[in-house]
Structure formats: C-alpha cells, structure tokens
Amino acid sequence: MNEEEHIMDGKETNSWKKTACIICSLNCGLDIKTEDGRITKIKGDKSNPISQGYMCEKSQRMDFYQNGADRIDSPKRRRPDGSYENIDWETAIREIAEKFTAIKKKYGGESILYYGGGSQGNHLGGTYADSTIKALGIQYRSNALAQEKTGEGWVQGKMTGAPVHGDFEHCEVAVFLGKNPWQSHGFARTRVILREIQNDPKRAMIVIDPRRTETAEMADYHLAVKPGTDAWCLTALSAILVQEHLVASAWLAEHTTGYDVVEAAMKKIDIPHYAAVCGVDETLLRSAARRIASAKSVSMIEDLGVQMNLHSTLNSYLNRLVWLLTGNYAKAGANNAFVPLLNLSNSSRSASKKSSSGKPAAPRKWTHSPVTNSKVIMGLIPCNVIPDEILTQNPKRFRAMFIESANPVHSLADSQRMRQSLRALECSVVIDVAMTETARQADYVLPASSQFEKAEATFFNLEFPRNGFQLRHPHLSLRPGTLPEAEIHARLLEAMGELDESNYRFLRSAARGGLTTYGLAFAWKSTRDKKVARYAPVVLYRTLGPSLPVNLAPAASLWGISQLYVRAQPAAAKGAGFGGPKLLGGNRLFDAILNSPSGVIFGVSQYSDSWDAVKLPDHKINLNIKEMLDELATIDGKLPPHRPEYPFILSAGERRPDTSNTSIRNPEWMKKGGFGTLRIHPKDAEALGCSEGDWIQLRTQRGAAQAPIELTDELQPGHVSLPNGHGLDYHQADGSLDRRGVSLNELTNTEDRDPFAGTPWHKYVPVHLERLTPA
Ligand SMILES: Nc1nc2c(c(=O)[nH]1)N[C@H]1C(S)=C(S)[C@@H](COP(=O)(O)OP(=O)(O)OC[C@H]3O[C@@H](n4cnc5c(=O)[nH]c(N)nc54)[C@H](O)[C@@H]3O)O[C@H]1N2
Ligand SMILES: Nc1nc2c(c(=O)[nH]1)N[C@H]1C(S)=C(S)[C@@H](COP(=O)(O)OP(=O)(O)OC[C@H]3O[C@@H](n4cnc5c(=O)[nH]c(N)nc54)[C@H](O)[C@@H]3O)O[C@H]1N2
Ligand code: SF4
Ligand SMILES: [Mo]
Numbered sequence: 001m002n003e004e005e006h007i008m009d010g011k012e013t014n015s016w017k018k019t020a021c022i023i024c025s026l027n028c029g030l031d032i033k034t035e036d037g038r039i040t041k042i043k044g045d046k047s048n049p050i051s052q053g054y055m056c057e058k059s060q061r062m063d064f065y066q067n068g069a070d071r072i073d074s075p076k077r078r079r080p081d082g083s084y085e086n087i088d089w090e091t092a093i094r095e096i097a098e099k100f101t102a103i104k105k106k107y108g109g110e111s112i113l114y115y116g117g118g119s120q121g122n123h124l125g126g127t128y129a130d131s132t133i134k135a136l137g138i139q140y141r142s143n144a145l146a147q148e149k150t151g152e153g154w155v156q157g158k159m160t161g162a163p164v165h166g167d168f169e170h171c172e173v174a175v176f177l178g179k180n181p182w183q184s185h186g187f188a189r190t191r192v193i194l195r196e197i198q199n200d201p202k203r204a205m206i207v208i209d210p211r212r213t214e215t216a217e218m219a220d221y222h223l224a225v226k227p228g229t230d231a232w233c234l235t236a237l238s239a240i241l242v243q244e245h246l247v248a249s250a251w252l253a254e255h256t257t258g259y260d261v262v263e264a265a266m267k268k269i270d271i272p273h274y275a276a277v278c279g280v281d282e283t284l285l286r287s288a289a290r291r292i293a294s295a296k297s298v299s300m301i302e303d304l305g306v307q308m309n310l311h312s313t314l315n316s317y318l319n320r321l322v323w324l325l326t327g328n329y330a331k332a333g334a335n336n337a338f339v340p341l342l343n344l345s346n347s348s349r350s351a352s353k354k355s356s357s358g359k360p361a362a363p364r365k366w367t368h369s370p371v372t373n374s375k376v377i378m379g380l381i382p383c384n385v386i387p388d389e390i391l392t393q394n395p396k397r398f399r400a401m402f403i404e405s406a407n408p409v410h411s412l413a414d415s416q417r418m419r420q421s422l423r424a425l426e427c428s429v430v431i432d433v434a435m436t437e438t439a440r441q442a443d444y445v446l447p448a449s450s451q452f453e454k455a456e457a458t459f460f461n462l463e464f465p466r467n468g469f470q471l472r473h474p475h476l477s478l479r480p481g482t483l484p485e486a487e488i489h490a491r492l493l494e495a496m497g498e499l500d501e502s503n504y505r506f507l508r509s510a511a512r513g514g515l516t517t518y519g520l521a522f523a524w525k526s527t528r529d530k531k532v533a534r535y536a537p538v539v540l541y542r543t544l545g546p547s548l549p550v551n552l553a554p555a556a557s558l559w560g561i562s563q564l565y566v567r568a569q570p571a572a573a574k575g576a577g578f579g580g581p582k583l584l585g586g587n588r589l590f591d592a593i594l595n596s597p598s599g600v601i602f603g604v605s606q607y608s609d610s611w612d613a614v615k616l617p618d619h620k621i622n623l624n625i626k627e628m629l630d631e632l633a634t635i636d637g638k639l640p641p642h643r644p645e646y647p648f649i650l651s652a653g654e655r656r657p658d659t660s661n662t663s664i665r666n667p668e669w670m671k672k673g674g675f676g677t678l679r680i681h682p683k684d685a686e687a688l689g690c691s692e693g694d695w696i697q698l699r700t701q702r703g704a705a706q707a708p709i710e711l712t713d714e715l716q717p718g719h720v721s722l723p724n725g726h727g728l729d730y731h732q733a734d735g736s737l738d739r740r741g742v743s744l745n746e747l748t749n750t751e752d753r754d755p756f757a758g759t760p761w762h763k764y765v766p767v768h769l770e771r772l773t774p775a
Helices: 003-008 058-068 089-107 124-135 152-159 190-199 212-220 230-243 250-254 257-268 273-279 280-293 312-326 383-390 415-424 485-495 499-512 517-527 529-532 537-545 555-566 570-575 582-594 626-635 682-687
Strands: 018-022 029-035 039-044 076-078 084-085 114-118 140-142 173-175 204-208 221-223 298-302 399-403 427-433 444-447 466-469 602-603 648-654 678-680 696-699 704-711 719-723 765-771
Touching: 018 058, 029 058, 039 298, 076 089, 076 250, 076 415, 084 173, 089 114, 089 399, 089 444, 114 124, 114 626, 124 485, 124 517, 124 555, 140 529, 152 312, 173 280, 173 312, 190 212, 204 212, 204 230, 204 537, 221 280, 230 257, 230 280, 230 312, 230 517, 230 626, 257 427, 257 626, 280 696, 298 312, 312 626, 415 466, 485 537, 485 582, 499 517, 499 529, 499 537, 517 555, 517 582, 529 537, 537 555, 537 765, 570 582, 570 602, 582 602, 678 696, 682 704
Parallel strands: 114 140, 114 399, 173 204, 173 298, 204 221, 399 427, 427 444, 648 719, 678 704
Antiparallel strands: 018 029, 029 039, 076 084, 076 444, 466 602, 648 765, 678 719, 696 704, 696 765
C-alpha cells in the first residue's frame, strides 16, 4: 500500500467516515472528518448497531491521540548511555530476530515474556503477535487483564466456565459493585441506560462503593462500605438471602450443585456483625437484599473497586453468589454468557507443549510462573509478579520481554522495579505509537501506525443476545516510518527464517480466485505445510491480504477468526444469518465484516444458550468453591489492616472525565477543572491544616508524590483518591517535558496483591499525608 493508493481511495476527502472511539472498551461508533492529517470533527455514528449514536465527551479527543507530539516515526535502538538512535526497519527487524532467536536457543522460549497485545481500541495487532509467540516458543504471557480480571476469570472457571455480561438495558434491578459506570462505562449506551433505570419507579439501582459517585448519586440503594470491606458486605447480602429464605430454591435445585455447602456457611454468618464491619446500616443491607430477591431480573457488574482490592478473588465469588442464589442467570435482564467472536482469554493461551530449546523435554503444562510459582489464569501470569520473575538469580528467570501496545512501566505496580526489570533483561522490544515510559527502558522501540491509519478492531464484544463487531477502516495515511503490527510480525517471522515465498505463493494466487477458492486452497495447503497452520495469521496477511480492498490487508486474520467462529458457535452464527455450510458461512461473515463500516451483528443468541455455555457436568453451575469458602471462614479475624504510620487509604486510580489510561498522552486535552487533584473529605483537610487547592505530600511504603487537593464530601473521612493514567512524561514537539499529575505506580508495591490471582490492591494503598506549603 502506498501514498498514491490512499489518495485514489479517496481517504482524505471532506466526507464523514466511520470509525470508533479508542478510549474505553465500549468503542462507541463515531463519524469523523479529517483534514491535513488531523481529525477535525467527531460525532456519534447512529448506524453503529451497538452504540447507536451514543458517545461520551471523551470521544472528542481522538486527535490528541493521532497527533501526539511524542509519536515515533522510526525504529530506535538504545545506546549504552540510555539515549536512542534511529535505525532503519531492516536493521531493527534483523537484530531483533537474531537476538530473540539466540535467547530462545540458549534458555528456551519459556525465558521470554510476551506482554500486552492490544489496549482499549486495538486488538488486531495481537492476532499477528500469535505467530511471533509461536515462532519464539514463548510460553508465558501477561497483560492488563492479569491486574484486574484474572480473579474473576478463575472464579468463573470454577462456577460456569463461561464469561458473563449483565443485561442492564432490560434488568429490573442493576447492581454496581466497585464500579462507577457513569464515568467508566462498561456496557453499551451506559448513561442513557442509567437514566432509564433511575427514572423508572419499577426498577432499582444498587451501588456498592465507599464513595458517593455520580452513579451512587442516582441509585436507590447506596451501600457505602468502608474501603476494603466488600467481602463483609457481600457475605452479609448472601447470608440475608439464605437466612431470610429469599433464595430461588427450585431454580438452585434444578441448575446448580453445591448449594448445601454454601447454605451451611451462610447460616453461620452473624449479619449484624458483618454489617458493622463494612459500615453499612443493617436495615439498608436487608432492604437491598430483599429488593434483589423480589426482582424479576437482576444484572450485576463488578469492577476495579473490588478487583483491585483486598479479597478480590473472594469478592468475585461472593458477587456471583448474590445473583446466582436469586436465580439471575440465563434470562432477559439477568447475566448471560455472551458469545464472543474471539475469546480474549482463550486467545491468550499459549499453544505449544514442548520445550523450545530444541532439546527433548517432558511435556509440561505451563500452569505456574517459573520463579514465583504463581497461578497462570486466562493464560496470563499475574502482572504483580513480573519484577520477581526477572530480578533474581534463579536460572528460570525471564531473560527477554516483548511488549506490544502496553505501558507496563507506568501501568503496573511499582514503576521503579518495572524500570529495573526492563534494564535487567538481555533484550526488550516495545511496539508502540508513542515514546512511552516503557519504551524509554527498552532496547528496541518499533513505531506502529496509529489506529486511524490502519485497519483496526477490538474483541470487546460482550453484548447479549445480539453481539456486534466493527472493523474500522483506515482514514489517514500511514505516518511515514511506521508500520502496522501485521507487517511487523510478518517481517519478524521472515527474518527468523520461519516463512518465505514458498509458504505463500500458492495461496496468494488462490486468493485472486475469491474467498471460496481461497478457503479450499487454505484447507489443502495447511494439511501439507505445517507452517501454514502454525503461522496462519501471518500467512493470511501475506496471501489473502493483498486481495483485500485497499489498506485492509491487516484485516486478513479476521478471515480465520470468522471461520473458527462459525464452527465454534453455529447457533449464534446462524441466528445472525451466517449459518449453512461452514466455509461459506465463515466467508459470508468475513464479507459482511469487510463491508459494514459501522459494524455487523455476528451473533444472535437465545437466553437458553447461556446454559449450553456452562462447561461443567450437566451444564450445572457449581456454587461450592472450597478455596473461597475456606477464605471466607477466615476473614472475620482479618479486618482490613490499619497502619498508624500511613493513616489514610488511597484509591490509586479513579476514572474521571480527564483520564484515558495512557492512550492519550498530551495533558493539554484537559483544559477545564482541577487536573490530577487528590480528592479528600473536608474534615481530613481541616485536620491537616489544608484548604482547597493546597498542595499535599503523599508518602507510601514505596514512594512519595505531590498533588493539589480538592475537597469533597463524596468521600468518607480517611479515604482519599487520585485519578488513573496521569503523571506521564509527555515530550512536546520542542523536546521539553510536560509532566502533570501523579504517576500512581511510583507509590504502589508489588507485594500488595491477592493471594489467589495476584491482582493488585490499588484501591487500598495506605498513605501518609502532609501539608506541603506552610500555613
Ligand atoms: N474515563 C475513563 N473511563 C475508563 C477508563 C479511563 O481511564 N478513563 N479506563 C477503562 C478501564 S481500563 C477500566 S478497567 C474501567 C474501570 O472502571 P471502574 O472500576 O468503574 O473505575 P474506578 O474509578 O477505577 O473504580 C470504580 C470505583 O471503585 C470505588 N472503590 C474504591 N475503593 C472501593 C472499595 O473498597 N469497595 C468498593 N466497592 N468500591 C471501591 C471507587 O470509589 C470508584 O468509584 O474503566 C474504563 N473506563
Ligand atoms: N495504580 C493504578 N494502576 C493502574 C490502574 C489503576 O486504576 N491504578 N488501572 C489499570 C488498568 S484497569 C489498566 S486496563 C491498565 C492499562 O495500562 P496498559 O495496559 O499499559 O494500557 P495503556 O496505558 O492504555 O497503554 C496502551 C499503549 O498502547 C499504545 N498504543 C495506542 N495505539 C496503539 C497502536 O495502534 N499500536 C500499538 N502498538 N500501540 C498503541 C499507547 O501509546 C500506550 O502506550 O492500567 C492499569 N494501571
Ligand atoms: S470513552 Fe468510552 S463511552 Fe466515551 S465515547 Fe469513548 S468508547 Fe464511548
Ligand atoms: Mo482496565
């Protein structure tokens, strides 16, 4: 693809073009206009089948991402003094291929950690990374999901084996646990639906959050727990359901196993005591539990307030008990097993079972990390153990890291140790659009084309019963010097000698005959050429890619994904019109994806399909997880720790209108209001001798920072909060550094983590506060 083709394709015309917002997992459909390489106008795309024109104010910031001053346009190699020199692509690819191949030979592929693979807006690159992972024999992976969703994933595996999503549009009662959807979103058309629930007297909203959030403000029941005490609150809710005989007994008998064990545990719970520990009035707890039990349907969603907190895996279990004890699964308005186009957790599972060092090895399941022996969940090692897996003399330590579309130095606990870890490796590579905090520690940095310059998509497709997917077309020319990830991975495999023309030629000519010919040719070739099957994504890119409409080559892996989907999910595919003979159904779906710039409905399910999705014997849900009930039995004696030297609890990472993880780096996008304030209760401020806007010094066990304060009685006394994603080292075009706000993970500790899943306790960081400016 070249510049000329772009112009001929009419990309830079003044018309509205379909794309999506890249800031959060909703990826709301957008119509944009572009001019001279800039995104100049943005509105909601009414024809997007999922977002239907909905968007929030953050969508207006796309050009801050597209034209960030610290975007990179050349591969870079680190010099011994820590500065970077530009090198050409050929040198970069050759050196990276050589170094990683040598590391694989010397220590085995299990010594290389792959991190990332896509963030809130871009998952296509990760489909090609799969080929590099296989070529290098990489066994261990991690990404942001392993610092929030793995506890939930583990519990889910034990209870149903299927990921679920609430049907907030139709539920009678919505429960938000440690989740502030007004700001953070999390289900389609969030604010519209929140308003509908708020305005309908027959429906109710329950919010469990220590803070009176925008969502809590709208709620009928706000259970303002003390920070870190959700396990007591959720246990009390289940205990009330059991002790007041509010459980769905017939439903439980028909659809679940293990209720007797749960019932026995909940009968023992001293409800007034648990209410006192979590600080919620017992009467309010009881009325919330009764409201849940009396509702025709309940949808419940949990997020970082509990997933990055004490007892996080236990909380995920207790959350599920609340809606399962009341029968809220597999029906309209309740939680259902959505049908994904590509399962994000399965896709991150490593495939090869043998040692890649060339020596014969006993088949091994890569179920635990090599050094700390931490559980691999959803195919991922916990983010919090990464430094311990590197900064050690253990011979099994990681020797190299491949990082793609992620900023772990900034986003993972203990930035200082993450920096040390990267520098301790024998080789590290970062693929990113910008010169991030992580890129600044890597041996090689490869510049990716932006999400508006290449075909892109995400697999955050969580809707039920109608599920949709959008392939976004590129609308701006590739920035010179950058490449789409598909091309980067293809070049890496070729440089490693894994693929060449002999693997491609036949398939490339078959592709000219159309998808049916191609499909038959692919089936034939992949049985004769093992590499075609092994490296299918890159092979698709190199062979089918050139036959796709201009600039859509990086969408080629979606052909394979469409084929796998129609085979794995024939009922949902048929429901959406992609049934029939497998190859043809897959081809029709792929065609529809290519030709539906606003997105396509790829699956239509029945509520009863949620039962088929339950992977346990007889499709029955298991309620009895021994590890969780054992932990539950101990929490009484383990009240959240209080350390007198660090008397406040910091929520390190609140979602606000001015946060977007780190996808948007230029702090200029936040023009109004106090940027990066530490929110604090007026009484606490007074005790510290501070008033609005004063600067405060924060000190944790791990580090220190400074921030201006913002007084609010939305927080409880003793609880303070800082926004996520701030404190970036943003370099302006003239090279000057613009650093605003607190880089939170300079304050956090990797050891503060959940004992099961290793997820961090970022919402519970003990902190010391002191007024900075003298009174
Ligand atoms: N604006 C914006 N939206 C985003 C993002 C962004 O960066 N900016 N990021 C996206 C991403 S990656 C994610 S994962 C989601 C996260 O979305 P959320 O989890 O909803 O976001 P947070 O604000 O981090 O945390 C939610 C709530 O947890 C509460 N909380 C703190 N301590 C406790 C506690 O002890 N118990 C309970 N029950 N609650 C507690 C906080 O008060 C807060 O209201 O947001 C997504 N949406
Ligand atoms: N203390 C604390 N830490 C937190 C949180 C918190 O609340 N508190 N929140 C956590 C959560 S929930 C999450 S999800 C993580 C997010 O943290 P990460 O997973 O590290 O994700 P992002 O910060 O969004 O970084 C994404 C990177 O992708 C790059 N990028 C954008 N487009 C492209 C592209 O097309 N190609 C490539 N190759 N790169 C691209 C961006 O420049 C950016 O560097 O942060 C976590 N960290
Ligand atoms: S930030 Fe999230 S909710 Fe807002 S427009 Fe973007 S994708 Fe939609
Ligand atoms: Mo996240």
